[in-house]
Amino acid sequence: MKRFRIGTIFSYLILFIFAFITVFPFIYMILGGLMNFQETTSIPPTLIPHHFEWGNYAKVFAKAPFARYFFNTVLTASITTVVSLFNSLLGAFAMVNLRFKGKGIIQIVMLSLLMVPGEAIIFTNYNTIAHMGLLNTYVGLVLPFLTSIFYMYYLQSYFGSISETIYKAAMIDGASDWDYIWKILVPMSKSGLFTVGLLSFISGWNSFLWPLLVTNEDTMRLLNNGLTAFASDAGSETQLQLAAATLTVVPILILYFIFRKQIIKGVVRNDLKG
Amino acid sequence: MKTNQKKAWLFLAPTIIFVTLFSIYPILRAFGMSFQSGSLIDLTWTGFNNYKYIFSDPDFWLALKNTLLYAVISVPVGLAISIMLAWIIFDKVKHQSLFETTFFMPYVTSTIAIGIVFRYIFNGDYGMLNFLLRNLHMPAPDWIDDPAMSLTTIIIFGIWSSLAFNIVILMGALRNIDPNYYTIADMYGASGKDKFWRITMPQLVPTIAFLLTMNIIGAFKIYTSVYALFNGQAGVGNSGTTAVFYIYNKFQTVGTPGVAMAATVVLFLIILFATFLQRKMMKKIGEN
Numbered sequence: 421m422k423r424f425r426i427g428t429i430f431s432y433l434i435l436f437i438f439a440f441i442t443v444f445p446f447i448y449m450i451l452g453g454l455m456n457f458q459e460t461t462s463i464p465p466t467l468i469p470h471h472f473e474w475g476n477y478a479k480v481f482a483k484a485p486f487a488r489y490f491f492n493t494v495l496t497a498s499i500t501t502v503v504s505l506f507n508s509l510l511g512a513f514a515m516v517n518l519r520f521k522g523k524g525i526i527q528i529v530m531l532s533l534l535m536v537p538g539e540a541i542i543f544t545n546y547n548t549i550a551h552m553g554l555l556n557t558y559v560g561l562v563l564p565f566l567t568s569i570f571y572m573y574y575l576q577s578y579f580g581s582i583s584e585t586i587y588k589a590a591m592i593d594g595a596s597d598w599d600y601i602w603k604i605l606v607p608m609s610k611s612g613l614f615t616v617g618l619l620s621f622i623s624g625w626n627s628f629l630w631p632l633l634v635t636n637e638d639t640m641r642l643l644n645n646g647l648t649a650f651a652s653d654a655g656s657e658t659q660l661q662l663a664a665a666t667l668t669v670v671p672i673l674i675l676y677f678i679f680r681k682q683i684i685k686g687v688v689r690n691d692l693k694g
Numbered sequence: 695m696k697t698n699q700k701k702a703w704l705f706l707a708p709t710i711i712f713v714t715l716f717s718i719y720p721i722l723r724a725f726g727m728s729f730q731s732g733s734l735i736d737l738t739w740t741g742f743n744n745y746k747y748i749f750s751d752p753d754f755w756l757a758l759k760n761t762l763l764y765a766v767i768s769v770p771v772g773l774a775i776s777i778m779l780a781w782i783i784f785d786k787v788k789h790q791s792l793f794e795t796t797f798f799m800p801y802v803t804s805t806i807a808i809g810i811v812f813r814y815i816f817n818g819d820y821g822m823l824n825f826l827l828r829n830l831h832m833p834a835p836d837w838i839d840d841p842a843m844s845l846t847t848i849i850i851f852g853i854w855s856s857l858a859f860n861i862v863i864l865m866g867a868l869r870n871i872d873p874n875y876y877t878i879a880d881m882y883g884a885s886g887k888d889k890f891w892r893i894t895m896p897q898l899v900p901t902i903a904f905l906l907t908m909n910i911i912g913a914f915k916i917y918t919s920v921y922a923l924f925n926g927q928a929g930v931g932n933s934g935t936t937a938v939f940y941i942y943n944k945f946q947t948v949g950t951p952g953v954a955m956a957a958t959v960v961l962f963l964i965i966l967f968a969t970f971l972q973r974k975m976m977k978k979i980g981e982n
Contacts, residue, residue, distance in 0.1 A: 427886070438779055439796050446799065448822065449811040456742070461820045488823045502756065507708040514705035518698045526706065533717050539915045539938050540962045543945050543954060544720035544727065547734060567712035597701060610938040626804045628918050629938075633946070641920070651810055652925055658814055665807035680795045683802065688866035694857045 446669070453477075460658040462529055476663040486667060487644035488639055496558060496631075496642065497624030500565045501617050507567045509613070512575035513601055517587050530569045539629070546633045556640045561631055567622070571616050574689070578612040579605060587657065591682030615686030618679055643668050728955040730763035736741045737952065745955035753932070754957060760845055761961075764936070765913035768852040774903060775853065776860030777898070781890065783861075784868040794865055801858035809922020810849075812851050813838060816923075844929030851919050856912075860905050867901035868894070903976035907969055914965050917942070 448467075452460055459466040480486055515523065545564045554560030583603070587655050590600045606613065631642040641649065647668050654660045676683060703710075731740035748754040783793045798810065815822045818836035827834040837847045875893045884892070917938035920928055928935035937957065945954035 428786060431786050435779065435782050435787070435793065438775070441854065442799060444795055445808055445811045445815065445854075446803075448815065449807070452811075452814065460814075463820050463825070465820055465822050465825050474965055479924065499892060505710070510705040511709040514702045514880070518702040518705070520699045520702035523702075526710075529718075530713075533713065535966070536717065536721060537911060537915050537962065537965060539917070539941070540724060540958050541717060541720035543951070543958065544723045545716055546945075547723070547951070548715070548720070550734070563851070564712075564716040567709045567716075568711075569713060569717070572709060597705075622802050626802075626806075628804075628806055628921075629942075644804055645808055647804075647810070648921065648926060662814065665804075665810045668807040669803045672802055672804070676799070677795075680798070681791075684794060684798055684862055687798075687801070687862055 446673070449662050449669065450666050452659060453666040455659050455662075457657060460662070473659065474488070476659055477667070480660055480664045480667065483660070484646060484650045484664075485638060486643075486646060486650075486664065489641055490644045492558075492561075492640065493625055493643040496561045497621050497627075499619040500562050503562075503566045504568045504571060504620060505613065505617055508572035508575050508616070509601070509606070511567075511572045511642045512579055513597070513605060515572070515576050516579040517584070517597075517600075517623055530573065533569050534573065542633065545630075549634055552598055554634075556637045558640075560634045561640070561642070564630070568620070571620065574616055575612065576610070577689075579607045582608055611682065612686075615682045615689075618675070618683055619686055622672060622675070622683075626651075647669050702758065712828060724955045724958050727952055728959045729952070731950070731952045733949055734951050740952065744952045745960075747953055748957050748960065750950065753935065756932075757935045757937050758964075760935060761914055761916065761937040763845060764849055764852060764916055765910055768849045768856065769906065769909040771849075772856035773860055773902065773909060775824075776857050776864055776905075777902070780861045780864035784865060785886070786921075790865070793863060796937055797861045798858045800855050800978060801862070805855065805918045806922045809851065809919055810857075812854075813923050816847055838924065838944040841928055841930045841933035844924070844934030847923060848916070848920055848929075848934050851923060852913070853918065855919065856909060859908070863905060864898070867898055871897045899976065899979060902966065903973065906972050906976070908971050910968050910972060911965055914961060914968070 425630045451467065451469060453476055454472045454474065455466060455469040456471070459469055514520075515527065549555060549560045552560070554563065560603065586604060587600060590604055596601070626644065627642065628648075631645050635641055635645065637647070638646075647664055650664050651661045654664075726746055727737065729739060729741060730737040731743060732738050779797065783790055787793055805949050816824075816837035818824060818834070818839055821837070823837070824834035835843050838845050871894065875897075876889060879889050879893060915938055916936050920934055920936055920939065924930075924934060928939045938961075941954045941957045941961070943954075944957065
């Protein structure tokens with residue numbers, strides 16, 4: 421009995437240490453963004469700022485067009501999410517409910533494309549976008565991401581769990597496929613669509629390499645690219661860097677805390693395909 | 695049946711068009727470009743020269759070595775820690791979702807932003823980590839500015855970031871294990887250790903295989919976290935360069951897309967091979 425207790429205490433200790441290590445950078449980032457410069461570089465390090473320097477945020481907005489970065493990021497992440505969700509929805513519907521020649525081949529091609537790492541095609545996609553004259557445009561930023569094989573595949577598993585008799589009954593009642601999609605399929609898989617939307621928006625928000633490639637004008641930058649540029653420009657002003665990092669992270673964290681259940685469930689469901 | 699045909703293709707049209715243009719075409723194009731030299735607007739056939747070039751380029755070997763070391767160290771360590779934490783949460787904790795929510799945070803937050811925070815925590819002079827290490831009378835290396843430490847720093851950050859996804863997926867798998875197994879084991883007086891190794895681990899094999907694949911693919915693509923840690927560089931003197939860094943550099947900075955694409959093809963083949971090898975291995979373990 422005594423050994424059991426020591427084991428439990430030890431387990432809890434490990435758990436709390438790792439939980440602390442996970443959370444600490446976030447706390448430190450938020451606190452550091454409210455320190456003055458001396459405090460951020462003091463030895464020993466300051467943990468709680470003596471006086472909360474909210475003015476750091478004003479300085480960040482004054483030094484770099486973060487408002488613009490926010491606008492760009494929300495815009496591109498929203499467009500990508502809505503359009504790719506729409507395309508995946510139609511595609512997944514066809515793959516689940518319609519019968520046609522070549523379905524098997526499409527499925528195999530899509531599945532093998534899931535294996536291709538984005539980094540392997542991102543550079544040639546840059547080439548395509550450059551040829552189209554779309555560098556430094558919103559269209560260029562979103563175009564390659566307007567469809568997602570991954571989300572289509574994900575929705576397929578969702579739609580597959582809806583009984584086919586419902587589709588057949590709808591057809592007998594004279595509904596068109598379009599009616600079926602919007603009046604039955606979408607309402608019935610609302611939670612799945614919502615989760616996919618959330619995950620897509622988050623990954624759009626955090627995108628980095630693609631916007632780094634296709635934009636070089638300050639006004640077209642997304643948050644993360646603006647943040648790295650700011651980190652190099654602001655150089656030694658660590659407190660401003662941390663304030664800017666907080667600006668990038670906190671909106672998504674809020675979204676995450678509100679929808680944590682859906683998000684985690686959605687990610688766990690992904691692995692079913694494994 | 696006949697009418698279904700046309701309709702189906704209509705519904706699939708947007709996906710097929712975009713996938714062809716931005717997934718299939720670029721793969722073929724990358725492969726083709728790896729045999730061409732010159733700038734993007736003036737490419738000419740050069741045979742295997744790009745491949746010869748990268749294999750005799752010490753930078754490429756360093757990038758490959760770093761990427762491989764990163765994958766080989768961070769993936770198993772990260773996964774082992776994740777299994778341990780997931781098991782503790784599953785086995786001992788009442789408020790599981792609280793810990794799940796906590797550990798999952800790094801998955802949704804920007805690597806760039808957190809990388810900046812880590813750069814600061816890792817700072818050799820005023821960083822929190824070295825403050826702690828000095829107080830514990832342990833060596834306090836210069837994590838960021840010492841080229842010899844670059845890879846270690848990248849690996850630590852990589853492990854930290856990888857726990858999120860792993861733990862959440864493992865928790866899902868643990869919950870799927872039939873609780874009757876444990877009830878029966880308890881009836882026979884099995885110890886916690888026995889239960890873990892004889893019931894939990896064998897049941898987790900498919901999940902671990904899945905996570906290994908995902909983690910290894912992710913590890914080979916490492917770029918953003920290095921960029922964030924070292925402020926746009928690949929460590930001091932390029933000491934922490936990785937495969938994608940090499941590709942980016944050859945493509946964008948040096949302006950030799952052919953060389954970059956040859957490196958891309960090699961990286962892609964390595965990922966395929968690693969995935970294949972690892973699947974084989976896990977199958978063997980699963981059979982035993």
